[in-house]
Each structure stands twice: as structure tokens, then as C-alpha cells.
Amino acid sequence: MTLQSLSDFTSWFQTNGGQLDSTLVGFAEFPDCGRGVVALRDIQEGENLFTLPRSLTLSTHTSSLTSLFSLDAWKSHKLDKNWTGLVLCMLWEAAQGPESKWFHYIASLPDSFETPMFWSEEELLELRGTSVLEKIGKKEAEENYWNQLLPAVKSRPDLFDPAKISSYYSLERYHIMGSLILSRGFEVEQEEQPGDISMGSDRMDTSMEGPPEPLKNSEDDDPADIDEGDIAERETDDSDEEGEEEVLNVAMVPLADMLNARYGCGNAKLFYEGDKLGMVCTKAIKAGDQIWNTYGDLPNTDLLRKYGHIDLISDEGGTTGNPADIVEIKGDLVVQTFGRDPNALKDRIDWWLSQEEDDTFIVETDGRLPDDLISFMHLMMADNSQWEKISRKSKIPKPHVEKPILLLGLKLLKLRLDCYPTTLQQDEDLLKTTIVEPSNRATRIYINALHLRVAEKRILTCALKELEGQLAKIPLSQQGSKRKHEDPAANHGGSKRKK
Numbered sequence: 048m049t050l051q052s053l054s055d056f057t058s059w060f061q062t063n064g065g066q067l068d069s070t071l072v073g074f075a076e077f078p079d080c081g082r083g084v085v086a087l088r089d090i091q092e093g094e095n096l097f098t099l100p101r102s103l104t105l106s107t108h109t110s111s112l113t114s115l116f117s118l119d120a121w122k123s124h125k126l127d128k129n130w131t132g133l134v135l136c137m138l139w140e141a142a143q144g145p146e147s148k149w150f151h152y153i154a155s156l157p158d159s160f161e162t163p164m165f166w167s168e169e170e171l172l173e174l175r176g177t178s179v180l181e182k183i184g185k186k187e188a189e190e191n192y193w194n195q196l197l198p199a200v201k202s203r204p205d206l207f208d209p210a211k212i213s214s215y216y217s218l219e220r221y222h223i224m225g226s227l228i229l230s231r232g233f234e235v236e237q238e239e240q241p242g243d244i245s246m247g248s249d250r251m252d253t254s255m256e257g258p259p260e261p262l263k264n265s266e267d268d269d270p271a272d273i274d275e276g277d278i279a280e281r282e283t284d285d286s287d288e289e290g291e292e293e294v295l296n297v298a299m300v301p302l303a304d305m306l307n308a309r310y311g312c313g314n315a316k317l318f319y320e321g322d323k324l325g326m327v328c329t330k331a332i333k334a335g336d337q338i339w340n341t342y343g344d345l346p347n348t349d350l351l352r353k354y355g356h357i358d359l360i361s362d363e364g365g366t367t368g369n370p371a372d373i374v375e376i377k378g379d380l381v382v383q384t385f386g387r388d389p390n391a392l393k394d395r396i397d398w399w400l401s402q403e404e405d406d407t408f409i410v411e412t413d414g415r416l417p418d419d420l421i422s423f424m425h426l427m428m429a430d431n432s433q434w435e436k437i438s439r440k441s442k443i444p445k446p447h448v449e450k451p452i453l454l455l456g457l458k459l460l461k462l463r464l465d466c467y468p469t470t471l472q473q474d475e476d477l478l479k480t481t482i483v484e485p486s487n488r489a490t491r492i493y494i495n496a497l498h499l500r501v502a503e504k505r506i507l508t509c510a511l512k513e514l515e516g517q518l519a520k521i522p523l524s525q526q527g528s529k530r531k532h533e534d535p536a537a538n539h540g541g542s543k544r545k546k
């Protein structure tokens with residue numbers, strides 16, 4: 048944003064009811080995270096940094112497009128079901144030019160991103176093996192464009208000038224707006240109806256988290272993972288009322304979305320009360336320091352996918368990484384560890400999912416195999432009579448760590464490591480030799496992918512060592528187990544486990 052557009056934006060903000068104390072907060076360009084907000088004097092915890100009326104947020108509730116389109120038609124195009132409705136409002140407001148209430152806000156927003164959604168096929172190759180690739184959701188997002196947004200646009204030539212479709216309602220613009228929502232949208236619950244006194248006077252907090260998170264005590268919950276890719280999923284799941292509500296509550300919040308975030312640095316948070324939203328300092332900030340919002344201390348895989356950057360924090364040993372990093376292991380790969388036809392395990396897998404268990408397992412930086420993964424392995428390993436008992440009692444197997452689990456775990460981790468085309472050593476060597484030119488997008492993208500791969504492989508390697516250590520601790524007498532099958536995977540399906 049140029050200085051001129053920044054000043055147009057801040058004066059628009061103030062003219063329209065926003066309150067910003069320009070002796071308290073200022074704006075700066077940071078080489079590693081773009082524009083951000085800085086404290087111009089020492090700020091105490093609890094001080095308001097700025098406030099704005101709800102009417103200044105841009106959402107399907109505030110844009111007049113929704114009523115011009117008519118609510119019935121809006122619903123019949125399923126624009127109330129996912130982010131496509133908000134994308135359409137943003138596209139339409141942008142097409143109104145200076146006549147839009149949000150003209151100066153929209154003009155202040157970026158139109159290029161470093162999220163994998165915008166990477167070339169060749170650049171995406173660098174993410175092979177990571178869980179990011181399959182979550183980008185480009186195909187699903189584009190289906191929504193062709194099947195939902197474009198038909199809605201074409202249905203109302205009075206609202207969407209046909210001559211402007213290729214410029215204002217193109218697939219490219221759709222992706223840009225989707226990415227703006229993903230990286231800047233807030234979930235802002237609707238104001239209580241007059242007369243409803245239940246929570247009217249509570250001040251609620253909301254985190255700057257593209258994928259909106261629950262509003263109160265949000266740190267305690269997993270963020271509801273709504274992203275461009277999820278749009279299609281929600282479309283087909285009409286029963287997900289809670290999800291729909293979250294979608295309907297997503298709003299763009301001018302100025303609040305100018306704050307950057309870094310792992311463990313959050314010192315401000317957006318709250319709302321009645322018809323006002325306010326950014327409040329949650330930790331004392333020194334003059335000159337950056338004011339950080341929180342995106343929820345996400346792993347780098349999520350940061351890259353949603354925001355296009357990663358967090359690298361140095362630990363005491365001098366290693367850099369994101370403490371929130373994880374590796375995802377898909378249930379399919381676990382099943383593969385058993386070397387059996389997955390169809391033979393289908394009943395068990397379906398039962399597992401019917402218990403509302405996940406099909407993906409998360410290993411964190413401590414390298415411990417998660418309990419749900421161990422339970423799942425027990426389920427897969429159970430012989431027929433054990434399986435019959437599990438399903439009859441509807442009881443998930445306990446996550447006991449036994450030698451067969453350790454052996455399977457080793458096999459699984461090696462299989463997971465084989466998903467990457469390069470080894471940890473190769474990537475670590477590349478990290479040492481790669482020169483990043485901060486002004487060069489290609490090198491920034493490359494290094495982010497490299498860091499991501501290294502972090503995942505370090506976790507997997509740490510988990511391997513952990514399992515090897517646990518195996519080594521098993522007394523020799525038990526090492527020469529009398530189990531019939533040394534490969535625990537081969538146990539499955541037998542009538543009774545032989546002792």
C-alpha cells in the first residue's frame with residue numbers, strides 16, 4: 048500500500064465511525080511480514096488500540112448486495128452455505144468502485160499472495176510429502192466458482208454488468224477474494240437481537256484466524272477449519288448448521304486485519320460488544336514494538352497454506368522451527384503398514400470413523416505416537432474375536448504401548464518418511480546452502496517449502512528414535528517373544544492370538 052492509500056484508508060476509517068488514536072498506534076513496513084502495526088508509546092494491558100462500528104465490517108450482513116439479490120435467490124444459489132456469498136459481496140463491492148462504502152478499504156488490500164493456492168505446478172513439487180498439498184483445495188474452490196458464483200452472477204445482469212464479468216468476476220479475482228477472507232477474515236457473531244438479554248453485555252473476543260474459530264475461550268478449542276477447500280464440503284453437508292453459522296459470521300474487519308502474528312507473541316486481540324468492535328491490548332507493549340494479533344499459534348503447514356508465511360523461532364539449542372509444528376499421518380498409510388487389502392479392514396475402519404474418531408493422526412514435536420493412533424493400530428491388529436468384542440462393546444481399544452505397536456510404529460514412520468522424495472539429510476544440506484533473496488518471491492517460496500519438509504522430517508525422525516529407545520528398553524526375555532508372528536501386522540485376522 049502506498050503512503051497515499053494508507054492515509055486515504057485511515058481517514059476513511061475515521062470518517063466512518065472508526066476511532067484510532069494516532070499517538071498510540073502507527074503503521075510500518077516490516078521486511079519479513081509486510082505492513083504491520085506498531086506501538087507509538089508504551090501501552091498498558093487493557094488499553095483500546097482502536098474501535099470500529101460493526102457497520103464498517105464487510106460481510107454478507109453489511110453489504111447491500113444480499114438484499115438487492117433477494118434473500119430467497121441468495122439461498123437458492125446456496126450463497127448462504129459457504130464463503131462464496133462473502134466472496135461475491137466483495138467482488139460486487141469492488142466493482143462499485145468509489146461508490147462502494149468499502150472502496151478505500153478494498154483498495155488497501157493486497158492482490159498477490161504467497162499461499163500454495165498461487166504456486167505454480169513446479170513450485171508445488173517442493174511440498175511433496177507434506178500434508179499441505181492435499182489441503183490446498185484449489186479444485187474444490189474452482190468448482191464453487193463455476194457451479195455457484197458464476198451462475199449467480201449471470202442470473203442478475205441488472206446487478207452484475209455482463210461487460211464487467213471478465214474483469215471483476217473472473218476466476219482470478221475470485222481466488223484473490225477467497226485468499227483475503229482466508230488470511231484476514233474474522234468470525235464475528237451477530238449482534239444480539241434487541242430484547243435478548245442473555246449475553247448482551249458480555250464482551251466477546253475473536254481471534255484473527257482466517258478459518259474462524261469459536262468466539263469465546265477460543266484458545267481452548269480447535270479452530271473450525273473452514274477454508275476455500277472446505278466450501279464444497281459444506282455445500283454438500285446441509286446438516287452442519289454450526290458450520291453454516293460460522294460461515295455466515297465471517298467478516299472482513301478493516302484495520303484489525305493489518306496486524307501480523309507470530310508464535311507466542313500475541314499482545315492484542317479483537318473484541319466486540321454490542322455494535323462496536325475493538326482491538327484491545329492483552330499484554331503491555333513497549334513503544335516501538337510491533338502489535339501482534341494471534342492466528343492461534345498454528346503449525347507452519349497451516350500458516351503457509353492459509354497465510355503464505357511460516358514462523359521460525361530459535362530454541363535454546365540454536366535450532367529454529369515452530370514449536371506448534373506437527374506431522375499428519377493419514378489412516379490409509381497406517382492401514383498400509385499392515386500390508387493387507389484395505390477392503391478386509393473396511394468394517395473396522397468404518398466403525399472407527401463411526402465413533403467420531405479422525406482418519407488422520409497427528410505427531411507433535413515431542414515425537415510421541417498419539418494415543419488415537421495407538422488405539423487405531425490395536426483395532427487393526429485385533430484378531431477376529433477381539434474385533435467382535437470391540438464392536439459389540441463399542442469400546443475403542445486402550446492405547447497400550449506394546450512391542451507389536453512399537454514395531455508397527457517403526458514401520459509406519461519409515462513409510463511416512465518415504466512419502467518425501469528427499470531425505471532429511473538432503474534437505475538439511477539444502478537449508479545450509481540455499482541463499483534466500485528476501486525480494487525474490489521464488490526463493491521465499493522455495494525456502495518456506497524446505498523448512499516445512501525439514502520440520503516434518505525432524506518430527507518423524509525424533510519419533511523413530513523415541514520408538515527405537517522404547518524397544519531397546521524391553522527386556523531381552525520379551526524381545527524373543529513367543530508370538531507366532533514376529534510381524535505384528537501379520538497377526539490380524541487370525542482366530543486367537545497365540546501366547
Ligand SMILES: C[S@@+](CC[C@H](N)C(=O)[O-])C[C@H]1O[C@@H](n2cnc3c(N)ncnc32)[C@H](O)[C@@H]1O
Nearest residue numbers: 079080081082230304305306307308309354356
Ligand atoms: C492479517 S494480514 C496482516 C497485514 C499484512 N502484513 C499486510 O501487509 O497487509 C496477514 C498477512 O500478513 C503476513 N504476515 C502476518 N504475520 C506474519 C509473519 N509472522 N511473518 C510473515 N508474514 C506475516 C502474511 O502475508 C499474512 O497473510
